[in-house]
Amino acid sequence: MTVRVRFAPSPTGYLHVGGVRTALYNWLFARHHGGTAVLRIEDTDTEREAEGAVDQIQRSLDWLGLEFDESPRTGGAHGPYLQSERAERYAAAVARLVDEGHAYRCFQTAEELEAARARARHTDDPAAPTRLHRDLTQEQIARFESEGRPAVIRFRTPLEGETVIEDDVRGRIAFEHRLLGDTVLMRPGGRPTYQLANPLDDMAMEITHVIRGEDLLPSTPRQKLLVEALGGTFPTTAHLSMILGTDKKRLSKRHGAASVEEFRAQGYVPEALVNFLALCGWSWDGETEIMSLEELIERFTLERVNPAPAVFDHQKLAWMNGAYLRALDADAYAAGLRRHLAEDGSPLADDPRLPALVPMVQEKLGAFGEFDALVGSLLEERAPEPDAWAKLAGDDNAARVLDAAIAALEPLEPFDAEQVEAALRGVCEQLELKPRQAFGPIRIAIAGSTVAAGLYESIAFLGRDAALVRLRHARSAVTG
RNA sequence: GGCGCAUUCGUCUAGGGGCCUAGGACGCCGCCCUCUCACGGCGGUAGCACGGGUUCGAAUCCCGUAUGCGCUACCA
Numbered sequence: 001m002t003v004r005v006r007f008a009p010s011p012t013g014y015l016h017v018g019g020v021r022t023a024l025y026n027w028l029f030a031r032h033h034g035g036t037a038v039l040r041i042e043d044t045d046t047e048r049e050a051e052g053a054v055d056q057i058q059r060s061l062d063w064l065g066l067e068f069d070e071s072p073r074t075g076g077a078h079g080p081y082l083q084s085e086r087a088e089r090y091a092a093a094v095a096r097l098v099d100e101g102h103a104y105r106c107f108q109t110a111e112e113l114e115a116a117r118a119r120a121r122h123t124d125d126p127a128a129p130t131r132l133h134r135d136l137t138q139e140q141i142a143r144f145e146s147e148g149r150p151a152v153i154r155f156r157t158p159l160e161g162e163t164v165i166e167d168d169v170r171g172r173i174a175f176e177h178r179l180l181g182d183t184v185l186m187r188p189g190g191r192p193t194y195q196l197a198n199p200l201d202d203m204a205m206e207i208t209h210v211i212r213g214e215d216l217l218p219s220t221p222r223q224k225l226l227v228e229a230l231g232g233t234f235p236t237t238a239h240l241s242m243i244l245g246t247d248k249k250r251l252s253k254r255h256g257a258a259s260v261e262e263f264r265a266q267g268y269v270p271e272a273l274v275n276f277l278a279l280c281g282w283s284w285d286g287e288t289e290i291m292s293l294e295e296l297i298e299r300f301t302l303e304r305v306n307p308a309p310a311v312f313d314h315q316k317l318a319w320m321n322g323a324y325l326r327a328l329d330a331d332a333y334a335a336g337l338r339r340h341l342a343e344d345g346s347p348l349a350d351d352p353r354l355p356a357l358v359p360m361v362q363e364k365l366g367a368f369g370e371f372d373a374l375v376g377s378l379l380e381e382r383a384p385e386p387d388a389w390a391k392l393a394g395d396d397n398a399a400r401v402l403d404a405a406i407a408a409l410e411p412l413e414p415f416d417a418e419q420v421e422a423a424l425r426g427v428c429e430q431l432e433l434k435p436r437q438a439f440g441p442i443r444i445a446i447a448g449s450t451v452a453a454g455l456y457e458s459i460a461f462l463g464r465d466a467a468l469v470r471l472r473h474a475r476s477a478v479t480g
Numbered sequence: 481g482g483c484g485c486a487u488u489c490g491u492c493u494a495g496g497g498g499c500c501u502a503g504g505a506c507g508c509c510g511c512c513c514u515c516u517c518a519c520g521g522c523g524g525u526a527g528c529a530c531g532g533g534u535u536c537g538a539a540u541c542c543c544g545u546a547u548g549c550g551c552u553a554c555c556a
Contacts, residue, residue: 010556045555110554117552122481126552152554170485179483179552187554194556218484218551241486241549248548279492279505286494287504306493309549313491316506326519364518374517424515439515451517 003035004208007068008198010042011053014259015060017312018213018243018251021277025240026211027066028278028300038205039071043084044197054082060260064270065293070205078205083197090192093200093230094153094185102229103185105151106133107144127181130154134182150188155195155226157182163221168209168238168302175221183222199223203232211238211302214309238302241281241309251312258312267340267368272321280310290323322366333358340368348372348379356461360453377448378461384448391440391450392474397433398441399480404431405442406471409464417460424456445474 007023009015015023030037039061043049058073070076080086097103108116108129116129134156136144144151158177165173185196192200202210217239224234245255252258263273275291283306284291284299291299328336334355341349348354357375365371376382392398408423409415428438439455446458446467459467 008556012556042556048555106554113554121552124482126482150554173484175483181552184554189554191554193554198556213550213556214485215550216556219556239485244549246491250549276492281492283493285504289492289505308486310493311491313506316492319506322518363520366518421515428515435515437515443516447516449516452515453517455515 001208003030003033004038004206005030005035005211006038006040006202006205006207008040008042008201008212009057010045010048011050011057012048013050013053013056014261015057016251016258017260017273017277017280020060020064020260020273021243021280022212022240023061023066024064024274024277025238025282025300025302025305027068028296029209029211029302030069031297032300035208036069037066038076038078038081038207039068040081040201040205041072041083042194042198043082044192044194046084046191056261063260063264064274066274083192083201086197086201087190087192089204090186090197090200091190094192094196097155097185097229098153100229101156103153103155104134104136105141106154106182106184107136107141107149107151108133109149125178127179130181130183131157152184152188153186154182155185155222155229157222157225163224165217165220165224165237167217167220168236169305169307170217170239173217175218177221177225180222180225183226185226195219195222196226199227199234200230202235203227203230207235209238210235211240214239214241238305239307240305241307243280244309244311246311248309248311255312263317265344265369267365267370268317268321269324269336272317272324275324276317276320280312281306290320318366325365325367326363328362330355330358330362333362337368337371341371344369346372348376351379353379353461357453360457360461364453374451375447375453375458378453378458382448384444385450388444388448388450389477392444393478395441395478396480397431397437398478399475400431401427401433401438401441402445402471402475402478405445406468406475409459409467409471412464415460415464417454417456420459421456441474441478442471445471 005026007026009019027037041054054072058071061068068074070078070081072081094103113129116132120126120128131154134154157180160177162174162176165175167173183195184193186192220237227234243251245251260273271293274293275296278291278296278300279289282300282304284304325333337358338349338354357378361371361375364374404427405424408427409420412419412423424439424442425435428435431438440450443452443455444450446452446455446462452458462470
């Protein structure tokens with residue numbers, strides 16, 4: 001059997017990390033088995049749909065490097081892949097279900113339903129309100145119709161027995177039919193609900209494995225019943241745990257960055273995000289952490305997916321991103337940095353001196369977004385940090401250190417990092433100061449900050465004239 | 481309330497009856513390296529939710545409790 005999986009987000013906004021992990025596991029599973037990955041957009045609830053969300057989801061998946069074989073963009077034999085374009089299929093299925101007695105019209109108003117639910121809530125049959133119109137007489141139907149009451153279509157769930165799900169992540173789970181209730185399949189206007197559209201499309205698209213969030217586990221027996229009523233075979237399921245914030249609540253905007261776009265904007269690389277998310281609920285041997293996409297494909301199995309929820313650890317992601325950045329070769333690093341600065345709208349993006357800075361920053365940055373704060377002041381004139389400047393003014397050695405540094409650097413030839421180092425070490429000896437004492441004022445003068453890239457390299461990068469201008473400017477700010 | 485899922489260091493996890501004196505990673509702490517910050521190296525801190533069983537033996541199997549989360553929509 002050829003594996004076919006799908007990632008089926010609803011276009012309600014940016015793709016968040018929970019969705020990415022679901023997409024990733026689906027994709028890895030498909031690639032591991034040489035199967036097909038389908039991207040289907042579940043836009044049956046037009047009211048919740050966000051403008052541009054479909055494009056956004058596609059863009060995010062592209063950036064992550066998760067290419068789906070069939071999607072709204074690529075098309076395919078099982079399309080269309082937008083549920084909003086599949087209306088007639090849902091209508092046909094519903095007509096058949098009603099014909100065969102598997103579904104029926106329910107005329108209850110929202111108020112009636114709500115009142116019934118309130119009454120039934122603490123009884124031993126809390127699902128009873130959903131099946132009140134399950135056996136209407138012709139007379140009752142005629143009366144509701146003459147009143148012009150709108151009807152929804154409900155599925156006729158068996159009253160007895162149970163449905164068993166054999167989940168690849170969680171094992172055997174049984175659900176009592178009596179507690180399921182009669183699911184609404186279609187709204188009055190003919191718009192399908194998720195409970196209809198989702199399993200129907202999985203059937204039509206010949207999906208073999210449904211890998212999705214645990215939040216959908218309770219609706220699984222309903223969908224299985226529906227598929228079987230239609231004569232189909234329900235796919236194997238694998239329900240993934242939720243990704244939580246540090247407060248153990250489902251991850252959301254409140255917890256800080258949670259969407260692909262935010263991580264991208266901060267200068268994270270997709271490989272790191274993918275690697276990290278792969279490890280959020282799955283592991284290879286419990287030891288190996290850094291894995292390429294190829295290795296993940298090779299090693300991923302549902303068997304090793306952890307059923308317990310996972311707290312999203314920003315710090316570990318940040319560490320991993322830094323590890324990925326450090327592993328980049330200089331050209332790739334420069335290219336990635338340039339791309340980040342350009343997307344950020346930074347004027348530094350086009351600076352031809354960027355490659356020269358790479359060796360100075362590569363082991364220091366956890367994300368490209370930190371670049372500007374570290375060395376932006378070397379590329380353009382910046383006001384020094386007030387705290388650093390104050391520290392300079394309060395340093396008793398500042399005046400003589402700066403004087404000596406200026407004297408030592410002025411005649412230096414050639415003006416490279418090696419020579420700068422020799423000169424500055426000479427300054428230390430001459431003044432009988434330790435490097436950590438003497439270099440403080442010089443660093444502030446050069447970088448405008450107490451935290452910066454390497455001092456010798458920074459000075460060499462600036463060149464003699466610019467470096468001297470900065471040192472003299474700092475000298476004028478201190479007395480003595 | 482009902483139904484369902486889950487429960488190993490602060491966090492992600494390894495572990496599927498004896499190999500566990502519970503391993504790895506992030507974080508944190510200390511030391512080393514060092515021009516700041518990082519990187520790197522070395523060391524340390526810290527965990528099987530609780531209670532019953534089953535067994536010669538349980539982190540591992542069973543039951544219960546507690547806690548957390550999800551669902552209980554004409555959202556998905």
